[in-house]
Amino acid sequence: MAQPIALIARSLVRERTRAGLSLGEVARRAGIAKSTLSQLEGGNGNPSLETLWSLCVALDIPFARLLEPQAPATQVIRRGEGTKVVAGQANYEAILLAACPPGARRDIYLLLTQPGADRESQPHPPGSVEHIIVTRGRALVGLISAPEELGEGDYICYPADQAHLFKALEPDTTALLVAEQN
Template structure:
């Protein structure tokens, strides 16, 4: 989604400049090339989740704050008004995150609905924290620390985020999973 890429790039550039960082300094801190970071800031890159985690850590924030232009107002977010972020190739093909909570510095909890198309899923990642989820609709293949689990509607899970984990929708219909983690990382 071009809008998402432009928004992501604008947020990264704004946060980098607020902290007085050059492209080179942020690239070094994130362990990526200056060229890749420049493309990302200009809405032309398609970074993996691991790259976005590294960039957000180097900026002292979380991935969710990279996608949001401003704090989400109020206590209640109505259906249809919540921010959606589509993950790209290498991040989570066929995965859309529906934000249920603001993802800004200082927040300690993060909640999404992961909308996973049939055959879609995420690459294997690790990060700090804990995660819990509940399958609202469809099926979810969850792999944690090399162990595969097949979940159906009504099943739930919990795991330490430092363990390698990935997801996939093995079903024929779109899966919707309520996903909560702390601290915020996406």
């Protein structure tokens, strides 16, 4: 189990991001110094109950949400699904698959795979997430305990801090992998 300050830090970042507020705005609403909030989000410090309560009021969340670990979930978006924005003066559509949390690192890889050479990965550091879009072929992808079959244009997001798999189901299957660490 995570240390309380580490859990609180992740929760503060998650809830501030979810609310779409800046560090400065949350600090102002909570009546604390921006540097104090920055330290707390970084997992440093020993906040008082009053400080945490003020942050919950500023974020409009129940106090318990700061202490609840959020289990990362697997998300699959099939080709043609998702929230779409269409350009008015061009033949152009954008579908948001995932937004990057603040302070996260993202690395992007092109995967060139063949059947018979399955990639089973051990858990990465806590909080790691992988996003995969199959661009050609078919593959079995995701947590070893619950992989999903994906086709061209399908997207999956899963917690990479658990054992996971990429298994090509057709020759010359290609995919885009975005590895994210907080």
